[in-house]
Amino acid sequence: QVQLVESGGGLVQAGGSLRLSCAASGRTFSDYTMGWFRQAPGKEREIVAAIPRIGGSTYYADSVKGRFTVSRDDAKNTVYLQMNSLKPEDTAVYYCAASRLSLVTRSTVRYNYWGQGTQVTVSS
Numbered sequence: 133q134v135q136l137v138e139s140g141g142g143l144v145q146a147g148g149s150l151r152l153s154c155a156a157s158g159r160t161f162s163d164y165t166m167g168w169f170r171q172a173p174g175k176e177r178e179i180v181a182a183i184p185r186i187g188g189s190t191y192y193a194d195s196v197k198g199r200f201t202v203s204r205d206d207a208k209n210t211v212y213l214q215m216n217s218l219k220p221e222d223t224a225v226y227y228c229a230a231s232r233l234s235l236v237t238r239s240t241v242r243y244n245y246w247g248q249g250t251q252v253t254v255s256s
Contacts, residue, residue, distance in 0.1 A: 134158040134245040141250030152213040154228030161209040165231040170224035182236035191236040218254045225249040
């Protein structure tokens, strides 16, 4: 079992920045590929970014490329999502998730563990 706890959400004006953190406990954090997803009201959950467990390339959704950066610190069992130049359309509940796959995946069904989510609201 892996327990994931997100933090860092909040209310920010358009153009501002937030950094989300996801702290993991339980199994070995470095064994998992980590993803960040978001879900806006009335919409499906979508992937935002993902970072593999062993080297490899990170993944970003087109809508956040150049604005968001995903990183991980295996020594701290934590994955981060730095969000810059935020837009109102970034408003959503953000979730982190852990996958046993070695490479990044965009599919929600490939992620085995999920956090409870943190609200991000961007005002115009």
